[in-house]
Amino acid sequence: METNSRIETALGRVVEKTTAAPCPSHLAEAIRYAVFPGGGRVRPGLCLAVAQACGDSEPRLADAAAAAVELLHCASLVQDDLPCFDDASVRRGRPSLHERFGEAVAVLVGDALIVRSFAEVAEYVAAQPAACAQILQALADAAGAPSGIAAGQAWESEAAVDVNAYHHAKTAALFEAAAVSGAICAGGDVEKWRRTGALLGSAYQVADDIADALGESGRLGKPIHQDGSHARPSAVASLGATGAVRLLDQRLRETMHSIPACGHRESVEHFIEMAAQRLCPPELRSQLRHTA
Amino acid sequence: METNSRIETALGRVVEKTTAAPCPSHLAEAIRYAVFPGGGRVRPGLCLAVAQACGDSEPRLADAAAAAVELLHCASLVQDDLPCFDDASVRRGRPSLHERFGEAVAVLVGDALIVRSFAEVAEYVAAQPAACAQILQALADAAGAPSGIAAGQAWESEAAVDVNAYHHAKTAALFEAAAVSGAICAGGDVEKWRRTGALLGSAYQVADDIADALGESGRLGKPIHQDGSHARPSAVASLGATGAVRLLDQRLRETMHSIPACGHRESVEHFIEMAAQRLCPPELRSQLRHTA
Numbered sequence: 187m188e189t190n191s192r193i194e195t196a197l198g199r200v201v202e203k204t205t206a207a208p209c210p211s212h213l214a215e216a217i218r219y220a221v222f223p224g225g226g227r228v229r230p231g232l233c234l235a236v237a238q239a240c241g242d243s244e245p246r247l248a249d250a251a252a253a254a255v256e257l258l259h260c261a262s263l264v265q266d267d268l269p270c271f272d273d274a275s276v277r278r279g280r281p282s283l284h285e286r287f288g289e290a291v292a293v294l295v296g297d298a299l300i301v302r303s304f305a306e307v308a309e310y311v312a313a314q315p316a317a318c319a320q321i322l323q324a325l326a327d328a329a330g331a332p333s334g335i336a337a338g339q340a341w342e343s344e345a346a347v348d349v350n351a352y353h354h355a356k357t358a359a360l361f362e363a364a365a366v367s368g369a370i371c372a373g374g375d376v377e378k379w380r381r382t383g384a385l386l387g388s389a390y391q392v393a394d395d396i397a398d399a400l401g402e403s404g405r406l407g408k409p410i411h412q413d414g415s416h417a418r419p420s421a422v423a424s425l426g427a428t429g430a431v432r433l434l435d436q437r438l439r440e441t442m443h444s445i446p447a448c449g450h451r452e453s454v455e456h457f458i459e460m461a462a463q464r465l466c467p468p469e470l471r472s473q474l475r476h477t478a
Numbered sequence: 479m480e481t482n483s484r485i486e487t488a489l490g491r492v493v494e495k496t497t498a499a500p501c502p503s504h505l506a507e508a509i510r511y512a513v514f515p516g517g518g519r520v521r522p523g524l525c526l527a528v529a530q531a532c533g534d535s536e537p538r539l540a541d542a543a544a545a546a547v548e549l550l551h552c553a554s555l556v557q558d559d560l561p562c563f564d565d566a567s568v569r570r571g572r573p574s575l576h577e578r579f580g581e582a583v584a585v586l587v588g589d590a591l592i593v594r595s596f597a598e599v600a601e602y603v604a605a606q607p608a609a610c611a612q613i614l615q616a617l618a619d620a621a622g623a624p625s626g627i628a629a630g631q632a633w634e635s636e637a638a639v640d641v642n643a644y645h646h647a648k649t650a651a652l653f654e655a656a657a658v659s660g661a662i663c664a665g666g667d668v669e670k671w672r673r674t675g676a677l678l679g680s681a682y683q684v685a686d687d688i689a690d691a692l693g694e695s696g697r698l699g700k701p702i703h704q705d706g707s708h709a710r711p712s713a714v715a716s717l718g719a720t721g722a723v724r725l726l727d728q729r730l731r732e733t734m735h736s737i738p739a740c741g742h743r744e745s746v747e748h749f750i751e752m753a754a755q756r757l758c759p760p761e762l763r764s765q766l767r768h769t770a
Contacts (some may be wrong), residue, residue: 203624204622204623204624205623205624206624207624208624208625208629208640208643208647209623209624209625209629209632210629210632210633210635210636210640210643211636212632212635212636213623213628213629213632213635214623214624217623261589265585265589268582268585270580270581270582270585271582271585287635288562288635289562290560290562290563290631290632290634290635291632291635293557293560293562293563293585293588294623294628294629294631294632295628296585296589297553297557297588297589297592297621297622297627297628298622298623298628298629300589300592300593300622301592301596301618301621301622301623301626301628302618302622302623304593304596304600304614304618305614305615305618305622308596308611308614308615308618309611309615311603311607311610311611311614312607312608312611315603315604315607315610316604318603318607319600319601319603319604322596322597322600322603322614323597323600323601326593326594326596326597326600329589329593330496330589330590330592330593330594330597331496331497331501331505331506331509331586331590331593331594332495332496332497332498332499332500332501332506333500333501334593335589336505336586336587336589336590336593337500337501337502337505337586337590339582339586340501340502340504340505340582340583340586341502342582343502343504343505343579343580343582343583344502344503344504348500348502351500351502355500
């Protein structure tokens with residue numbers, strides 16, 4: 187099955203479990219709203235690209251891990267938009283989840299997605315304990331505290347910010363978990379793939395800063411200028427637009443060079459090329475050339 | 479080690495992992511605030527009482543499961559108090575967590591505790607896969623959707639409420655998970671213990687309704703009359719105070735009778751007697767006799 191279909195099929199399966207009877211109907215609808223239609227599905231895409239690069243010997247477990255990673259991402263977006271965080275009323279071009287379903291349901295959707303993320307992988311524990319132990323650990327490291335998404339968001343409530351810890355926790359940690367999980371499912375070198383995942387995550391963080399500073403809200407489907415208005419550290423603020431794009435390109439090159447030796451390297455190379463296109467589209471590059 | 483010390487030691491260990499460097503200091507302080515000092519520690523107490531009744535053959539895993547259950551409970555209390563839920567400014571006699579640390583940090587504490595709950599049990603997966611697979615499943619069933627705490631809270635946002643599903647999800651599910659986890663750790667009969675857990679949980683739900691309707695805010699350390707003001711289903715509203723106390727006593731008797739055959743039945747009997755005392759203290763009973 188083609189990668190995108192694998193991801194959507196796996197997500198459909200986990201969302202169905204999460205919204206089955208006797209799930210309250212409003213919550214069920216909100217859970218589907220949080221997961222479908224998706225954005226770029228970049229994190230599960232990375233997970234499966236790495237699994238395929240390493241031989242994809244346990245595709246069902248890889249699908250479960252990919253879905254788990256994406257659920258954590260979806261939960262983080264729902265929370266990010268809440269009034270007590272970014273207070274964003276639009277996401278992916280439609281009302282943000284709390285705008286549509288209320289804050290209480292939004293908080294509960296976050297919980298339900300996080301719980302399902304672990305439950306989905308836990309289903310494979312009895313059959314593949316060693317791999318699942320590592321994947322569950324990677325998911326927890328990426329999602330919680332002291333250094334996952336929860337910690338990353340919490341840095342925004344601190345008086346003094348450790349910028350490296352902030353960026354790693356907020357963005358790179360889940361990319362790491364995606365790459366690591368894909369490698370675990372197919373016997374790849376976990377620590378080497380962790381580095382590739384972290385580098386791509388760090389490229390994403392830079393690209394996100396660029397999009398926030400220079401992108402158009404309509405094309406991104408979400409509010410822009412959040413970093414400035416919340417006084418957050420940003421690559422554009424510290425390096426300027428051209429410097430930030432240069433840093434992005436450097437991170438993408440480093441990511442490409444970091445790909446470990448593996449049987450099907452081209453699956454990850456192709457994935458990173460596609461991600462790079464998406465991260466800094468040609469029209470943004472040309473806009474930058476004209477303003478530079 | 480005495481049961482209470484086991485629980486506090488296990489919780490101390492998991493909180494330390496969750497707040498280790500590089501955890502943002504504000505978040506770390508809030509996580510400790512959410513877990514210490516505790517309330518009755520009833521759910522982890524049930525988990526360990528059941529494990530002891532069944533022989534306590536894997537005490538470290540039982541401690542991990544007990545801590546995991548309590549973290550889920552602490553997370554649910556933090557969320558319950560949020561402005562978009564009960565909007566409670568007091569909990570356990572001090573400012574509720576969001577009152578003290580802000581809403582954003584409160585939401586993140588919930589995430590971090592839920593994630594740690596799964597991570598804690600996941601540490602034992604490689605050594606005890608079969609038991610951990612079942613415990614992780616029980617935790618997920620109790621915490622998420624379609625029928626755990628997230629679903630239970632979400633029933634409060636529905637126009638039409640399935641009262642049985644609501645009460646089971648909101649309260650009984652985590653008691654079930656506590657009893658089931660204790661049984662799994664010591665080779666007990668999981669389904670029989672599930673019933674005992676569910677019955678005790680249902681007694682707790684009735685007791686909670688009574689305390690909310692008749693208790694004193696100062697003694698409870700939290701706001702009262704929440705059910706009435708949020709128009710929630712309540713045993714007191716449907717049966718009157720005396721009827722509700724009669725129902726509570728009946729549920730406690732059923733719980734006691736449901737205890738499965740096991741080596742050390744007295745550990746659970748004693749636990750349930752203590753819980754009953756706590757659930758409906760003598761002064762409340764005498765107050766009810768005078769008003770009846």
